[in-house]
Amino acid sequence: MQWGNPCKFFPTTPLSVYQSPELFEKLHLDTLFFIFYYQPGTYQQHLAAKELKKKSWKYHKKYTTWLLPDFNTIKILNEQVEHGTYVSFDYVSTWSKQLKKNFSFEYIHLEDEITI
Template sequence: MFSNQLFRLVVKIELIGEAYCDGDNNGHETLLLVLAHMQQLPHSDTVEFFQRLSPETLFFVFYYMEGTKAQYLAAKALKKQSWRFHTKYMMWFQRHEEPKIINEEFEQGTYIYFDYEKWGQRKKEGFTFEYKYLEDRDLN
């Protein structure tokens, strides 16, 4: 499994990448912006911190930091972004549009899911999400 140091490196790269998106700054100003930005971040073990991370980073944490508080916080952040965990496929799903069919046992429609083997988001049309496979524990 990956260490907390690798996770922190991924987060720093993501934050630096955000800072470099503003093409109006020169290198020195960008470095100052990154340092100021990093000082304002909440602690990395809070929900607020995880809510600022990209879905790809959250998936990385969820799948490669099993059994840690970071995995729990990543799951919580993904749920806040309307992702749902499917316990049979062990994948995260998100509605692409309102389901065509909704009843007490399942819903059927088009979903986006995160394929952890190919490491990317995919679209699945006509997917039946059976509620018995929905991880619906409250993560408070």
């Protein structure tokens, strides 16, 4: 029995649903982080970042990681820095959330606009 080339049956373009912000609203945090870190420069990365921001996560440009502030502990020290406890997403070694106490977030490192 001979088999034909299965490649002709594979999709050649992403499904349009993967361009939909509504889909990204339903995705789990791990999925959003995966898309953000493993699809760089794509519209999907932009949508993942946008959704993470909607969930109050902040992207730290210097450490290239996402941080979620514990709003009960955050103190704005001045126009450039806030200080407190954050949940950090460690995408390099553990792919998990870790608590960062007494962390100073300098606004100069805050990503305001994720570009693609």
